[in-house]
Amino acid sequence: MPLVLGNLLATERRLIIQMEKKTNELIKKALDMASLSRDEAVFLLELPLCSEAVYSVMSAANTLSRSSFGNKGERHLHIGLNAGPCPYNCRFCSLAKNLGFFTTEIVFPEQQVLQWAIDAQAEGADGLNIMTTGSFAFEKLLETGRMLKNHVSVPLVANTRDISVKEGQALVDAGFSGFYHAVRLGEGRDTPFSREKRLETISAINESGLLWMNCIEPVGPEHSKKEIADLMVLAYENKAVYSGIMRRINFPGSPFERFGMINEMELARMEAVSRLVMADACRAHCTHEPNSAALLAGGNLFFPEKGSSPRDREAETGSGRGASMTRCVALLDEMGWDVSLPSNVFDARPIKNARPNCARALKSSLPA
Ligand code: SF4
Numbered sequence: 001m002p003l004v005l006g007n008l009l010a011t012e013r014r015l016i017i018q019m020e021k022k023t024n025e026l027i028k029k030a031l032d033m034a035s036l037s038r039d040e041a042v043f044l045l046e047l048p049l050c051s052e053a054v055y056s057v058m059s060a061a062n063t064l065s066r067s068s069f070g071n072k073g074e075r076h077l078h079i080g081l082n083a084g085p086c087p088y089n090c091r092f093c094s095l096a097k098n099l100g101f102f103t104t105e106i107v108f109p110e111q112q113v114l115q116w117a118i119d120a121q122a123e124g125a126d127g128l129n130i131m132t133t134g135s136f137a138f139e140k141l142l143e144t145g146r147m148l149k150n151h152v153s154v155p156l157v158a159n160t161r162d163i164s165v166k167e168g169q170a171l172v173d174a175g176f177s178g179f180y181h182a183v184r185l186g187e188g189r190d191t192p193f194s195r196e197k198r199l200e201t202i203s204a205i206n207e208s209g210l211l212w213m214n215c216i217e218p219v220g221p222e223h224s225k226k227e228i229a230d231l232m233v234l235a236y237e238n239k240a241v242y243s244g245i246m247r248r249i250n251f252p253g254s255p256f257e258r259f260g261m262i263n264e265m266e267l268a269r270m271e272a273v274s275r276l277v278m279a280d281a282c283r284a285h286c287t288h289e290p291n292s293a294a295l296l297a298g299g300n301l302f303f304p305e306k307g308s309s310p311r312d313r314e315a316e317t318g319s320g321r322g323a324s325m326t327r328c329v330a331l332l333d334e335m336g337w338d339v340s341l342p343s344n345v346f347d348a349r350p351i352k353n354a355r356p357n358c359a360r361a362l363k364s365s366l367p368a
Helices: 003-031 038-045 052-068 110-122 138-149 165-173 195-208 225-237 264-278 325-334 359-365
Strands: 074-080 127-131 156-159 176-180 211-213 216-219 242-247 284-288 305-307
Touching: 003 038, 003 052, 003 264, 038 225, 038 264, 052 264, 074 110, 074 284, 074 325, 110 138, 110 305, 127 138, 127 176, 138 156, 138 165, 165 176, 165 195, 195 211, 216 225, 216 264, 225 242, 225 264, 242 264, 264 284
Parallel strands: 074 127, 074 305, 127 156, 156 176, 176 211, 216 242, 242 284
Antiparallel strands: none
């Protein structure tokens, strides 16, 4: 072998050994329930995809989630109350007015919303995430919360515009337990909102007694690992009840079509890194849209969908892209997550730190 080639191979081997050594150190740290720094998360996000090191990270995240969440598979039904031209024009959103997909305001009738909620409760939903567009009347969201609270016992989570502490308290009074809110990737560039405003809302959520639910979103191939890791650490530091990864969906006509989308393998790797960063702060770990790969990488929470969705050109995403409750159960079940257990998300109990609880999954896979 020529000397130069031999030296190159030796250097490459040394780099691989160093990479594996550092990965193993970070995995050990995470399994001891210590969160990772932004730089450590970036290191893991930059490992070669499909390398053994990435599978080790996914395995560690899987172990953490199976043990912390007691093998519970969660389903929180998203219900979008209205589909209409939203004047805020976030560039990744199908409801943006300037895209022209929705020209008139559709508000789903109360009876329809109630029926979705009743059906979801009958199918064992763990939460109901009630979403509105950014310009939807706040009072109407409160009314919907009060109406649902009178008929279903599934905990309610609001997903709407930025709020104040007073508005957070009004949501609590109306029956909401949580509030989904995210500092978006590309905030201020792809949206008209500032990071500071989002952070103020997260403080208001915590101060008003609502649980803060989060996801790193909407992830596309154009986002740097640094900005993704930054939001992971933000979720940990502000103690999100759950976080996770949602990839950006390029609906037909999306301004992001030219960038493509991340694939489920990349989504699963990010899911795993996010789970390690969240350490003992979270009570579940979400992924969207529902997929099996993330369920092997620390994900245990799906959002089936009804009503409007910022990822769909159909007004009622239940007849479009949105996954059904049944589909979500099937995916969770195939990956050995038990949907019949009680939710961990709305419970004040600290999460467990025990050995993986795969007994049921193992039992069902053994020959009789
Ligand atoms: S993401 Fe929300 S605020 Fe932004 S355009 Fe869509 S509905 Fe409006």
